[in-house]
Amino acid sequence: MSTITTRNPATGETIETYPMMSVQDATAKLEAAHAAFLEWRTLSHADRAPYLSKIAQKLRDSAEELAALMTRETGKLLADGKREVEICAAIFDYTAKHGPDALADEERTHGPKGSRGVVSYQPLGVIYSIQPWNFPLYQPVRVLAANLMTGNACVLKHASICTGTGLRLRELCIAAGLPEDLFQVILIDHDTSDTLIAHPLVRGVTLTGSDTAGRHVGAVAAKALKKTVLELGSNDAYLVLEDADIETAVKFSLMGRLYNNGQTCVAAKRFVVPDKVYDAFVTAYVAQMKAIKMGDPTDEDSQLGPLSSQDQLDAVSDQVKDSLAKGARALCGGAVPEGPGAYYPATVLVDVTPGMPAYDDEIFGPVAAIIRAKDDEDAMRIANDSRYGLGGGIFCKDEERALRLARDHFDTGMIRINSFGAADPNMPFGGVKDSGYGREHGGFGLKEFVNVKAIFLP
Known part of the structure; x- marks a missing residue:
């Protein structure tokens, strides 16, 4: 069986070894996330908000532990890790506070008589999130918070070197009351990832990584007619x-x-x-x-x-x-x-x-x-x-x-x-040219993976 081994880059010491999932195991996680989505989508935006607030508090309560874990796995300064935990908590708080208004139905008119129209932002299903190691908590959180508020489920493929942080984030979300299957963390290789992208239950794909990775994931997703958000490299x-x-x-x-x-x-x-x-x-x-x-x-x-x-x-x-x-x-x-x-x-x-x-x-x-x-x-x-x-x-x-x-x-x-x-x-995050497309934060990420539904009344 293939495994993932995490190591402390400051010392070279082994931290943990994890078994890789088969295609069947990963697909089962995806199917479980979809089943949880079918329940989650029935909640109103206002009803979802308290879950996000509780996750924010759980992150703050665990700040010391999370910072230490990120330092062990990626070598980031301990102080930077603590700041990362706080920005993640702030993202959940922001999304809980502003999400319901940002995603509320919009009243419009249509036709020569000015008939009533409604624009509704409806969830899509399971969003597949592929994230890098440089911000082990922040990278998955900025996708997770927005999509939980939207009503989607999320399946995370994290960078292998920070596997422990990804798994711990899921544990803390569950401890905060989030339905257990709504957020999944899968440990898979690139071939299995490509298979998952093409699966009918995956309704959108978001990647943060290199422009090379973005081209590959974007092409695989496009072949399966899946929308992507790509935040790629830069030389600012x-x-x-x-x-x-x-x-x-x-x-x-x-x-x-x-x-x-x-x-x-x-x-x-x-x-x-x-x-x-x-x-x-x-x-x-x-x-x-x-x-x-x-x-x-x-x-x-x-x-x-x-x-x-x-x-x-x-x-x-x-x-x-x-x-x-x-x-x-x-x-x-x-x-x-x-x-x-x-x-x-x-x-x-x-x-x-x-x-x-x-x-x-x-x-x-x-x-x-x-x-x-x-x-x-x-x-x-x-x-x-x-x-x-x-x-x-x-x-x-x-x-x-x-x-x-x-x-x-x-x-x-x-x-x-x-x-x-x-x-x-409160400000949009994303780029142009080879740095990718799509936006996160500032309310913009809330509408990246939604069905913008036009409803025409007579």
């Missing part, structure tokens, strides 16, 4: 414009590159800096990156923990080596340190140009690529010179000008001005 550009406050830019650029050990889809990855402020930014930024303390993620003094696995360490190291071989220079970091654990240091690359992984691709680790621009207009051009379009940022003292650039010129789904952050329950 942050512009340090000529009138930027350098201290503010450095502060949030540091946070933006190192948050979650640099393994965040909306992390600040490329820093595009015009000639006028290039030297000032680079000098200040490199000094702060050099001072970062890397170490045990359970240590409160650590500012940077390990990457999530040895495979991830190898991938980041290879991308940096390739960029250096093609002419980039490392002003700090840039090499794997000796000793145990999947640690990679805070790294700053300059002389970054097209054709390098640091320019073209997503480096999922604490590696900052600084790209020199001639002026602000050139910086905006470089920022958009990417196949990705998830997030980005602008540092600029003139906020109205920054707003105009963000709104009218930045070709991404999300833009931060003079700040950095990952997600907010």
Whole structure:
């Protein structure tokens, strides 16, 4: 029998081994979820809301335990894990509070006499959720909360390295009173996953992952005529414009590159800096990156923990080596340190140009690529010179000008001005181009997997 083994990336020690499910076992879980959906869908939105509120409280009550588990499985700093639990609880609270109004029937008119029409947002069934390891709790929660409120059931295929977190989330949902079969966690391989996507009881598929994974899952789902929401990778550009406050830019650029050990889809990855402020930014930024303390993620003094696995360490190291071989220079970091654990240091690359992984691709680790621009207009051009379009940022003292650039010129789904952050329950989350399509949060995710039903009365 095939198994999944989870390991602590800080030490390499084995945490747990889990048996993989067969196609028959996974299908049984899917069928059970569908049966639970048939009951769940009969509840009103207002009746579903208290279940979500109770799950939020259960997460908060278990914050220490969950944070410690995520740190063991993925190496994230303990403090980051606690913040992740809180944002998950906030998502459930937000959905419980705003979901009933957002999904309420809408009155409309139709025809020359203005006859009555009703638009109703009805659930579809089982939504298949394929999620990555970088935010082991948040990634499944943002799908689960919205779809529970909508009236759907959810089947989760989590990343293997955080299997324990996925299973624990389900246990806590059940402990909070959620019907036992409504949310399932399945441990399967990619072939079984493809089989599940095609199953008639799966009514929608959502994936967070690489653009390569998105293309595959999107194609399999499209062949089966299933709607997808895809939140894929990115190499988000942050512009340090000529009138930027350098201290503010450095502060949030540091946070933006190192948050979650640099393994965040909306992390600040490329820093595009015009000639006028290039030297000032680079000098200040490199000094702060050099001072970062890397170490045990359970240590409160650590500012940077390990990457999530040895495979991830190898991938980041290879991308940096390739960029250096093609002419980039490392002003700090840039090499794997000796000793145990999947640690990679805070790294700053300059002389970054097209054709390098640091320019073209997503480096999922604490590696900052600084790209020199001639002026602000050139910086905006470089920022958009990417196949990705998830997030980005602008540092600029003139906020109205920054707003105009963000709104009218930045070709991404999300833009931060003079700040950095990952997600907010009240704002939409998602991207364009190779970063995928569809939106979560802000009420938008509530309507991704619904039957928008038009009812015409005479």
